[in-house]
Amino acid sequence: MVDASEFIDEAVEEIREQIGDANAVIALSGGVDSSVAATLAYEAVGDQLTPVYVDTGLMRKGETQGIRETFDFMDSLRIVDATDRYFDALEGVIDPEEKRAVIGEEFIRVFEREARDVDADYLVQGTIYPDRIESEGNIKSHHNVGGLPEAVDFDGIVEPVRDLYKDEVREVARELGLEEVISERMPFPGPGLAVRVVGEVTREKAEVAREACHVVEEELEEYEPWQAFGAVIGKATGVKGDNRVHGWVVAIRSVESRDGMTARAQEIDWETLQRIQSRITGENENVARVVYDVTHKPPATIEYE
Template identity: 65%
Template sequence: MVKVDSFILRSIEKIKEQVSGPAIIALSGGVDSSVCAVLAHRAIGELLFPIYIDTGFMRKGETQRIKDTFSDMNLQVIDAKERFLKALKGIEDPELKRKAVGEMFIRVFEEEARLLKAEFLIQGTIYPDRIESEGGIKSHHNVGGLPSVMDFRSIVEPLEDLYKDEVREVARALDLPCEISERMPFPGPGLSVRIVGEVTQEKIEAVREANAIVEEELLERFHPWQTFAAILGKGTGVKDGQRVHGWIVAIRAVSSRDGMTAESMELPWDVLKRIESRITGEVPSVARVVYDLSSKPPATIEFE
C-alpha cells in the first residue's frame, strides 16, 4: 500500500522535474484525473491548464458538474461531440472503437496545447490501465488507445503505479470532496463503450438516461464499486398493446477492491423490478432490461 504523504511530496517534485513550461492535463472529473490536477497545480500553478473535452459520451449532467467543481483553475471546456461521433461512425469492434476515441482525444489535446503553447500532457493513467492494455485484455484510451505519433514533448503520468483504491487514499489526503474521492469509475471513452456495436446519437441518448436511472437507484443505497447501464442490441417487446423492436439494456453492479477482479452484486428483486419499470417506462426506445450476473473474470466490468 502506498505511503500517501511521501507519495504526494514525491509526485509534486517529480512533476516539477518533468514539466518545464505550460502543460495541459486531461481532466474528466473522475478521481484519477482530479488527483492529477491537484498534484500538478501544486507543482506548477498557473502553468497548468486543465482541459475537459465534452465528447458527447458523458453521463447526464457531467459537463456542468465539471465546470462547477474546477472553476478555480484555468479550466478549458471543449465541445467536440460531433467530432467524436463522426470518428466512431461505422465502427463496431470494441478495440477499434477505443483506439478511435484515444486518437481523437489526443488530436483535440494537441490543438488546444498549440493555442496555449503547452508542450506537456499530464494524464491520470493508473496501473490497472497499463496491465489491461499491455496484457491484451483491452486497450485503454490513455494507454493502448494512444496514437503512435503525438505532438507533445512528453506525457507525464504521476499515478501510473497506483491502483484505484490507492488513488482514493491520495484524494482523501489532498482533501478532495467525497463526491470526487469516492466517485465511481467511469471509462475514458464514456458511454461509447456501454453500447455494444456502432455508436449512434439515438443509442447514446437512450443509454445516458438508463445509466442515470441505475445510478439513482443503486449508488446511495448499495454503494457498488461500479454500476451502470449498457445497450446490448435490439429485441422485440410490447408497449401500449403494440409490437416494438427496442433496445435491450443490461444493468451491471459489481463489488471490487481495485477493479482487477469483481463480483456481481446480489440485488433485491424489488429493486431490480423498479429499475426495469423505470427504464422501460422513462426511455421509450427500450424494450427490455436484463441483469448481468457475470464476475470478473471471466467477464470484464465494462461490456467493451
Template identity: 80%
Template structure:
C-alpha cells in the same frame, strides 16, 4: 497501501522536475483519476497548467456542468465541445478495439490543437496501474494507454498516478481535499458511453445508455457497488401499451471489487432490480427490456467492450 503524504510529496516533486519551466495541459474527465492528477499537477506547477475537459458527447448525465462547477477554482479551465467531431469519427465503427483507438486518437488530437494555442509541451494524464496492466496484457486498450496513436506531438506525457490502484487514488483524493462526489465516484471508462453501446455508436443509443446509467447509479447509491452502470446491448421485441415494439435491450451491471482487476457480480434485492427496470423502460419508449448481468470478472470484464 501507499503512504499518502509521502506519495503526494514525491508526485508533486516529480511533476515539477519533469515539466520544469514549460507549460502543460491536463486531460480532465471528472473521474477520480484525472481529478487527482490535475490537483497534483496544479499544486506542482500552478498557472503553468491548463486543465482541459473535452465534451465528447459520450459523458455521463450532467457531467459537463459538474466539471465546470467543481473545478471553477482553476481559472484556466477550458471546456471544449467536440461532440460532433467524435460522433463523426465513430460513424460505422463497431469493433471495440477500433472504438478505443478512434477515441484515443480523437482525444490526443484535441489536446494537441489546444496545446499549440497555449504553447504547452507536456500532457498530464490520470492513467493508473490497472489501465497499464490491461493494455500491456492485451485484455483491452485504454484510450490513454494502448489507445494512443503512435505519433504524439508532445515533448512528454506525465502520469503521476500511474503506479496506483483505484482505492489508493481515492485515498490520495481524500487527502487532497477533493469533494466526495469526486473522491468516491464510481469508475467511468475513458472512452465513455461508447463502450456501453455495443456495435455502432449513435446519438440515439448513447442517449439511452446515459439515461439508463443515471437510473442505475441513483437506485444503487445506497448499495455501495464498486461500479454500477447500464449498457445498450442490442434490440428485442416488447410491448408498450397495446403496441408491439422492437426496442433496445439494456443490461444492468453492478459489481464488487477492490481494484477492478477482479470483480464479483453484486447480489441485489429483487425489488431494487424491479425498480430499475421500471424506471428505465418507463422513461424511454425505445427500451423494450432490461436484463441483469450476473457474470463475475473473470470470465467477463467489468465493462462490455
C-alpha cells in the same frame, strides 16, 4: 497501501522536474484519477497548467456542468465541445478495439490542438496501474494507453498516478482534501459511453445508455457498488400499451471490487431490479427490455467493450 502524504510530496516534485518551466495541459474528465492528477499538477506548476475538459458526447449525465462547478477554482479551465467530432469518427465502427483506437486518436488530437493554443509542451493524464496492465496484457486497449496513436505531438506525457490502484488513488484524493463527490465517485471508463454501447455508437444509443446509467447509479447508491451502470447491448421485441415495439435492450451491471482487476457481480434484491427496469423502460419509449448481468470478472470484463 500507499502512504498518501508521502506520495503527494514525491509526485509534486516529480511533476515539477518533468515539466520544468514549460506549460502543460491536463486531461480532466471529472473522475477521481484525472482529478487527483490535476490537483497534483496544479500544486506543482500552478499557472503553467491548463485543465481541459472535453465533452465527447459520451459523458455521464450532467458531467459538463459538474466540471464547471467543481473546478471553478482553476481560472484557466477550458471546456471543449467535441461531440460532433467524436460521433463522426465513430460512425460505422463496430469492433471494440477499433472503437478504442478511434477514441484514442481523437483524444490526443483534441489535446494537441488545445496545447497549441496555450503553447503547452506536456500532457498530464490520470492513467492508473490497472489501465497499463490491461493494455500491455492485451486484455483491452485503454484510450489513453494502448489506444494512443504512435505519433504524438508532445515533448512528454506526465502520469503522476500511473503506479497506483484505484483504492490508492482514492486515499490520495482524501489526503488532498478533494470533495467526497470526487474521491468516492465510482469509476467511469475513459472512452465513456462508447464502451457501454455494443456495436456502432450512435447519438440515440449513447443517450439511452446515459439515462440508464443515471437511473442505475441513483437506485443502487445504497448498495455502494464499485461500479454500476446500464449498457445498450442490442434490440429485442417488446410491447408497450397495445403496440409491438422493436426496442433497445439495456443490461444492468453492478459489481464489487477492490482494485478493478477482479470483480464479483452484486446480489441485488428483486424489488430494486424491478424498480430499475420500470424506470428505464418507462422513461425511454425506445427501450423494450432490461436484463441483469450476473457474470463475475473473470470471465467477463467489467465494461462491455
